[in-house]
Amino acid sequence: MEKFNNILPDYSKAKVRSNNTTVIKREIFDLPDQIKNIGIGRKYYLRTYGCQANERDSETIAGILEALNFTRVDNEEEADVLFFNTCAIRKNAEDKVLGEIGMLKKLKRNNPDLIFALCGCMAQEEMIVKTILEKYPQVDLIFGTHNIHRLPWLLYNAMMAKEKTVEVYSKEGEVVENLPVSRFGKHKAWVNIMYGCDKFCTYCIVPYTRGKQRSRLMEDILKEVRQLKEDGYKEVCLLGQNVNAYGKDLGIEDGFAKLLEEVAKTNIDRIRFSTSHPRDFSENMVYVMKKYPNIMPSLHLPVQSGNNEVLRRMGRVYTVEHYKHLVDLLKKEIPTITFSTDIIVGFPNETHEQFLDTLALVDYCQYDLAYTFIYSPRENTPAAKMEDNISEKEKSDRLQMLNEKITYYSNLNNQKYLHKTLKVLVDGYSKKNKNVYSGYSEENKLVNFTGDNINVGDIVDVYITEVKSYSLNGVKEDK
Ligand code: 5AD
Numbered sequence: 068m069e070k071f072n073n074i075l076p077d078y079s080k081a082k083v084r085s086n087n088t089t090v091i092k093r094e095i096f097d098l099p100d101q102i103k104n105i106g107i108g109r110k111y112y113l114r115t116y117g118c119q120a121n122e123r124d125s126e127t128i129a130g131i132l133e134a135l136n137f138t139r140v141d142n143e144e145e146a147d148v149l150f151f152n153t154c155a156i157r158k159n160a161e162d163k164v165l166g167e168i169g170m171l172k173k174l175k176r177n178n179p180d181l182i183f184a185l186c187g188c189m190a191q192e193e194m195i196v197k198t199i200l201e202k203y204p205q206v207d208l209i210f211g212t213h214n215i216h217r218l219p220w221l222l223y224n225a226m227m228a229k230e231k232t233v234e235v236y237s238k239e240g241e242v243v244e245n246l247p248v249s250r251f252g253k254h255k256a257w258v259n260i261m262y263g264c265d266k267f268c269t270y271c272i273v274p275y276t277r278g279k280q281r282s283r284l285m286e287d288i289l290k291e292v293r294q295l296k297e298d299g300y301k302e303v304c305l306l307g308q309n310v311n312a313y314g315k316d317l318g319i320e321d322g323f324a325k326l327l328e329e330v331a332k333t334n335i336d337r338i339r340f341s342t343s344h345p346r347d348f349s350e351n352m353v354y355v356m357k358k359y360p361n362i363m364p365s366l367h368l369p370v371q372s373g374n375n376e377v378l379r380r381m382g383r384v385y386t387v388e389h390y391k392h393l394v395d396l397l398k399k400e401i402p403t404i405t406f407s408t409d410i411i412v413g414f415p416n417e418t419h420e421q422f423l424d425t426l427a428l429v430d431y432c433q434y435d436l437a438y439t440f441i442y443s444p445r446e447n448t449p450a451a452k453m454e455d456n457i458s459e460k461e462k463s464d465r466l467q468m469l470n471e472k473i474t475y476y477s478n479l480n481n482q483k484y485l486h487k488t489l490k491v492l493v494d495g496y497s498k499k500n501k502n503v504y505s506g507y508s509e510e511n512k513l514v515n516f517t518g519d520n521i522n523v524g525d526i527v528d529v530y531i532t533e534v535k536s537y538s539l540n541g542v543k544e545d546k
């Protein structure tokens with residue numbers, strides 16, 4: 068067997084960007100017998116924190132573990148191996164994970180053979196890995212976002228050699244195809260179209276934890292979507308940190324507009340995509356969205372701030388005017404479109420007036436939904452070196468003012484659906500009442516509804532009878 072030298076994360080390497088073209092690695096998942104069978108009679112538990120990229124990575128981790136013959140359990144106490152796929156985007160996300168790792172000591176005491184693995188974005192952070200090695204001896208295996216395909220060997224080493232195993236490559240990254248996947252949904256699927264990010268917004272840790280931007284080949288993406296359609300999937304969400312930059316590293320001009328059009332032509336019922344960066348969103352994209360009814364009229368377009376000086380210091384490389392123009396064009400061409408966004412308050416040196424500009428932008432765009440955050444300094448990012456001169460109280464007051472406005476517009480926007488019929492993809496039963504179904508409309512509105520002959524995975528017409536701030540209620544229409 069291979070001997071392991073622990074490989075730790077290194078921020079100076081994680082920053083490197085060369086002009087090398089994207090390397091596509093086609094994994095041949097042919098494991099030696101002694102590794103293939105390590106899961107026989109053993110159970111795994113997997114907890115995912117953070118964004119959709121992590122959700123999709125967890126589906127690969129689950130696919131690999133099931134290829135190793137492990138069985139999934141939903142209760143950590145029953146597990147022989149535990150995985151935490153972690154998020155590093157803000158400090159409170161990390162603190163939550165560290166707190167929960169602390170609680171695992173007890174499980175380990177009850178079952179000394181338990182293997183505990185930590186992966187995802189926190190595993191790519193130099194300081195976090197050092198802290199875990201020093202203070203959290205209950206962690207047996209640490210592997211990074213670039214090392215998922217190495218999981219069978221890493222886990223074998225941790226289990227059989229009973230050695231603490233750490234492997235975190237701090238490299239620009241490659242594209243690894245053909246890994247097994249165990250999808251968590253039966254009707255909606257995440258499809259990675261690219262990995263990493265080259266934008267280096269000054270507050271953001273993602274370019275360090277997930278490496279350089281690298282796109283999958285269009286033919287591989289289309290093959291995956293066609294297969295999903297054949298398997299009965301109704302909706303795909305094309306995933307990337309900055310989907311509008313798709314193909315730049317492959318030398319394709321306006322690659323995302325081209326890719327989106329080809330995905331639309333597969334005739335899969337519903338297509339969504341996330342996340343869009345306003346800078347790279349081409350006008351062509353607007354026309355592709357308009358042309359194909361299976362591209363959903365709903366867009367997540369993070370703005371971060373409504374003030375040009377703050378945007379400049381955030382390294383967002385667009386202006387408020389550019390953003391507004393894009394929103395205006397989208398609303399004009401696709402009148403049913405809904406918008407969601409991400410906003411940060413309390414970026415270093417953000418004045419009260421600059422914050423008011425953000426509120427004014429929310430008035431202008433009238434978002435349907437917004438994810439709002441207090442700025443959190445991330446080690447080694449340029450913004451973390453800026454003076455953070457806003458009091459905690461001021462930051463939370465700003466967040467509250469912003470959230471009140473967001474809820475106001477969410478409610479206002481929802482009013483227009485009252486007594487209208489929406490097409491809803493049925494996700495399942497409502498948690499509170501089994502006679503109530505729930506799903507999302509084309510506009511990405513959460514709809515709870517009643518009716519007969521409803522199956523999960525159907526797309527049904529729902530007549531809206533009641534409107535709330537963040538959901539709609541209705542009744543299925545019979546044709
Ligand atoms: N502090 C607060 N919010 C952040 N985000 C990213 N980095 C930070 C940070 N350091 C937010 C951005 C991004 C979303 C995914 O998380 O709004 O769009």
Ligand code: SF4
Pocket residue numbers: 264265266267268271272273274308309344
């Ligand atoms: Fe982070 Fe900016 Fe890249 Fe989004 S575009 S992942 S905010 S660096």
